[in-house]
Amino acid sequence: MSVSQTIPGPLEQNLDSPVAEWTLLDPLHAKVALKGQVNVYTLAHTWTDIRQKQDLWLAQTKAKNPALSFDASQVTSLDGSGFAFLIDLEQAQKNASGQFEIIGLDARYQPLLKEFEPIGNLFPPAVVKPKRSFVVSTGMATQNLLDDSAGLISFTGHLASDLAWSVCNPAKVRWGDFVNAAVQAGIAALPIVGLVAFLIGVILSFQSAIGMQQFGAISFVGPLVSLGIFRELGPLITAILLAGRSSAAFAAEIGTMTVNNEVDALVTGGLSPVRFLIVPRVLAGILVTPILTLFADLVSVFSSALTLVIYGVPMVNFYNGMLQVVGIEDIFSGLIKATLFGVVVSAVGCLRGMQTGTGAAAVGISATRAVVSSIVLIVLVDGIFAFISYKTGF
Amino acid sequence: MTNTPAIDVQNLTVGYGSNILLQNLNFSVNAGEIFVILGGSGCGKSSLLTNLNGLHQPLAGDVLIEGQNITTAVGAERQKIMTSFGMMYQQGALFGSMNLLDNVTLFMEEYTQLTQDQMKLLARCKLDLVGLLPYESYMPNEISGGMQKRAAIARAMALDPKILFLDEPSAGLDPITSADLDSTILDLSKNLGFTFVIVSHELASIYAIADKVIMLDKKTKSIIAEGDPKVLRDSSPDPRVHQFFNRIMSKEVA
Numbered sequence: 001m002s003v004s005q006t007i008p009g010p011l012e013q014n015l016d017s018p019v020a021e022w023t024l025l026d027p028l029h030a031k032v033a034l035k036g037q038v039n040v041y042t043l044a045h046t047w048t049d050i051r052q053k054q055d056l057w058l059a060q061t062k063a064k065n066p067a068l069s070f071d072a073s074q075v076t077s078l079d080g081s082g083f084a085f086l087i088d089l090e091q092a093q094k095n096a097s098g099q100f101e102i103i104g105l106d107a108r109y110q111p112l113l114k115e116f117e118p119i120g121n122l123f124p125p126a127v128v129k130p131k132r133s134f135v136v137s138t139g140m141a142t143q144n145l146l147d148d149s150a151g152l153i154s155f156t157g158h159l160a161s162d163l164a165w166s167v168c169n170p171a172k173v174r175w176g177d178f179v180n181a182a183v184q185a186g187i188a189a190l191p192i193v194g195l196v197a198f199l200i201g202v203i204l205s206f207q208s209a210i211g212m213q214q215f216g217a218i219s220f221v222g223p224l225v226s227l228g229i230f231r232e233l234g235p236l237i238t239a240i241l242l243a244g245r246s247s248a249a250f251a252a253e254i255g256t257m258t259v260n261n262e263v264d265a266l267v268t269g270g271l272s273p274v275r276f277l278i279v280p281r282v283l284a285g286i287l288v289t290p291i292l293t294l295f296a297d298l299v300s301v302f303s304s305a306l307t308l309v310i311y312g313v314p315m316v317n318f319y320n321g322m323l324q325v326v327g328i329e330d331i332f333s334g335l336i337k338a339t340l341f342g343v344v345v346s347a348v349g350c351l352r353g354m355q356t357g358t359g360a361a362a363v364g365i366s367a368t369r370a371v372v373s374s375i376v377l378i379v380l381v382d383g384i385f386a387f388i389s390y391k392t393g394f
Numbered sequence: 395m396t397n398t399p400a401i402d403v404q405n406l407t408v409g410y411g412s413n414i415l416l417q418n419l420n421f422s423v424n425a426g427e428i429f430v431i432l433g434g435s436g437c438g439k440s441s442l443l444t445n446l447n448g449l450h451q452p453l454a455g456d457v458l459i460e461g462q463n464i465t466t467a468v469g470a471e472r473q474k475i476m477t478s479f480g481m482m483y484q485q486g487a488l489f490g491s492m493n494l495l496d497n498v499t500l501f502m503e504e505y506t507q508l509t510q511d512q513m514k515l516l517a518r519c520k521l522d523l524v525g526l527l528p529y530e531s532y533m534p535n536e537i538s539g540g541m542q543k544r545a546a547i548a549r550a551m552a553l554d555p556k557i558l559f560l561d562e563p564s565a566g567l568d569p570i571t572s573a574d575l576d577s578t579i580l581d582l583s584k585n586l587g588f589t590f591v592i593v594s595h596e597l598a599s600i601y602a603i604a605d606k607v608i609m610l611d612k613k614t615k616s617i618i619a620e621g622d623p624k625v626l627r628d629s630s631p632d633p634r635v636h637q638f639f640n641r642i643m644s645k646e647v648a
Binding site: 039040041043044045047048078079080081083084087088108109111112115116121122123124127357358359360361 | 490491502505506507508509512515516518519520522523527530531533534535551553554578581582584585586
């Protein structure tokens, strides 16, 4: 390996620019002499400089067969960037229908230089991306929306049938996955749900108390706030927190499995990915969301009662006022709604995970879409529920 | 031979926590050499590679890259050593959000003062060497696994490092592409003086390119053979080495 003796390692490389001299032998014949060590760190300036001189010269000698000689006899070492430099010079000569010759290049570099032939391939024409017209973009967006809706509907059917199957065959449900998902989405979510619920209770009571105090109606704040919490805010806070935590987590987990072909492996093994991956997670969502909601309700009402003590409302008065307004059906209405939210949040997270494309970025996109779709669907379900309870009085 | 070897490994112990994979390794790789690491699955070849390139800290011992100790270097000194070699990971590890050309130019943008056009030309040369020139605008997920590996080799060569670590470069390639890759590796090594450290199982490729191999053993956690692969195949007295090079099934030996 005698070659290696002449080649310095990168650590002791000479960081001075290699010297290149541009000489005009006669108007139609120029010469470049390159000296020293050529490497990717040091060549930049020389490369730009010589190419500028070449372009200037070629512009002057238009269509008169200009010839450029490249003298490489004093080059001590050359790397890939040196080859690229030579190729760049040669292509510029070709474009101007001129001649190019290399003199004195060490024999050891010849085979590698030949590997790049024909060099024209290294200069592909610039690709112009076709611009989409407004009509086409609108059409594609509409098509995507329709496809997405169709996917959602067929997924709902698939999930419903597999859930029904699971009820008939409980022994075949992956209870291990169910427990893991329930722990992750449920127990691990207790601190954040508790914190947010507590603060919402405090803020709601304060804001209501400020207004109601002016009308001497401070004793009505307790019933008002607690009814709102049990019927609406408790389920909503819990569902939105679950959308941010668990829906995204399900999407990322199943999305990564999709990227790694694990979902394909289930399909080719004859197993339904919906039954195998999604049913346990949706069941976990159905179990934990009402429990978390009840927890959020209690924490919120308690923090509201604490806040109103500052305004001189004793806890007993708060409690009695609350009992007059909030019935057991209000609490159940909230919990039923929470259960629906639980289904939506966990199922949408899993669906977005299944729809993941390829690559790391796709998993991130799926997680984002899971959260956005979950929140949109939560609001939609909430609206439908409000309409039904208005019509039925439940 | 130069006085300083490209890589000098001294009393290296590789492992994770209390799980020791390889113990007390000593070997050196000369500049311009094609050095192949062999061994059965799970014996710690890839882990050894991540210790050589400074990604993981060895449990004990030193790794000297061109005389500089990478295990103790920090900050700018460490970064300088890191830019003196390129690494190709087993799965390619291309950046999924960039096309092949951008994958190759990324490190040039950071470390050189080349213009965009110059970087693109240089990157195209690298892609040409691995036969991927027509695919420069493809995203990594649009090409096959073997192509991703080759693109990863092009990326590892982006700054023309004198040392290249390749983790199973020819696994999963068709015989023709594999032979082309071997010829490129030989060219770069013999003509430009690149040093290659390669983890490989492809015996045909090893015979064609390797100057020197070391063979690792899982049971003894050590190097059990070192030298020219053809010599080892024909005349190693060690039955484990003989078995490996002659592809003899484990049952026949037992």
